[in-house]
Amino acid sequence: QVTLRESGPALVRPTQTLTLTCTFSGFSLTTSGMCVAWIRQPPGKALEYLARIDWDDDKFYNTSLKTRLTISKDTSKNQVVLTMTNMDPVDTATYYCARIRQQLADYWGQGALVTVSS
Amino acid sequence: DIVMTQSPDSLAVSLGERATINCKSSQSVLYSSNNKNYLSWYQQKPGQPPKLLIYWASTRESGVPDRFSGSGSGTDFTLTINSLQAEDVAVYYCQQYYSNPPHTFGPGTKVEI
Numbered sequence: 419q420v421t422l423r424e425s426g427p428a429l430v431r432p433t434q435t436l437t438l439t440c441t442f443s444g445f446s447l448t449t450s451g452m453c454v455a456w457i458r459q460p461p462g463k464a465l466e467y468l469a470r471i472d473w474d475d476d477k478f479y480n481t482s483l484k485t486r487l488t489i490s491k492d493t494s495k496n497q498v499v500l501t502m503t504n505m506d507p508v509d510t511a512t513y514y515c516a517r518i519r520q521q522l523a524d525y526w527g528q529g530a531l532v533t534v535s536s
Numbered sequence: 537d538i539v540m541t542q543s544p545d546s547l548a549v550s551l552g553e554r555a556t557i558n559c560k561s562s563q564s565v566l567y568s569s570n571n572k573n574y575l576s577w578y579q580q581k582p583g584q585p586p587k588l589l590i591y592w593a594s595t596r597e598s599g600v601p602d603r604f605s606g607s608g609s610g611t612d613f614t615l616t617i618n619s620l621q622a623e624d625v626a627v628y629y630c631q632q633y634y635s636n637p638p639h640t641f642g643p644g645t646k647v648e649i
Contacts, residue, residue, distance in 0.1 A: 455637070465578075465586065465629055467638035478637035481537050514585055521633040522576055524597070526585035 420444035422454075422515050424530035430505045432536055440498040440515030440527065447473050447493050453518035454498040456489065458511040459529070466511075470518060471498055507534045538562050538632050540642035548648045555617040557645045559630035564610045567634065574634035577606055577615045580644075581626045589628075590615065617647070625649060 426438035438456070445452055455470040469489040470478045479487050488501045498515060512531045516523035539562040549555045565574045573593035578586035588597045590606040593613055603618040617624055630642040 464643045465580075465631075465641040467640060470637045480638045516585075521574070521639065522588055522591050523578075523586070524588050526587075529585055 420517060420525040422517060422525060422527035424513055424515050424527045426513070426530055426532065428531060428533060430509075430532060430534050432506055432534060434505050436500075436502045436505050436509070436532060438500045438502075438513055438515075438530060438532075440500070442496050442498070442515070442517065444525075445517060447471075447491055447496070447498070449473055451519060454491070455516050455518050455523060456498075456500045456513060457516060457523070458509075458513045460508075460511040463511075468502075468513075469500060505534045510534045537638060538565070538635060538640055540630055540632055540640050542628075542630060542642040542645050544645060545643070546646035546648065549617075549620045551622065551649060552619050555620050555624070555647050557615040557617075557628050557630075557647070559608075559613040559615070559642050561611045561613075561632050561634075563634075565632045565634035566610050573609050573613070574632055575606075575608070575613050576631045576633060577604075578629045578631060578641075579624075579626045580629065586629060620647070620649070622649060 422442040453472045456468040471489045486503045491498045512529040514529045515527045517525040541560045543558045575593040577590040580586040594606040605616045627644045627646050629644050633639040
């Protein structure tokens, strides 16, 4: 059974760095072809693809946000971590992690709402 | 990056009727070497994460009812929901996975009764 769970702060101050952790089970990021992605959704708005990390440690980032994003993995803990620097109120969103298999997000976490406010 | 657009933004459909959602990509997502369209559809119900419905533009994910169907090729795609049910009320997103990530999503189409 594949599960993913996002964890991190619910409230972040402007200019701070956000660190989110995706803890997963039911698959391994050492398996060829497996990936984990972070996708966010501002309240009432569309999905936005942020970053992806692959089993071979390849990393991909949203073009407009890549200077602020870092994705990493800890395969021993079955975790993927996303950091986003210089947070702004417009970054208020639900942040999802998802398993990516054959380029498709077939399992998603329930999401973590992050509010950026002073 | 490939830009995805959808139409309409929202639509209201009577129970049992058909809903049609359109999706357009800024460049072709058809890979000529395998003749596959790298286009997927997701359903997102209120308060829930998205759920994969269709991939390769027309292949239903396991467990997805056959009233959902996808069609199209190249840059123009359609998601059709036949005989709409109450549980189909949701926002539907198309996504391209043709290029390296980011695999961009469309802006979504809200389906209401």
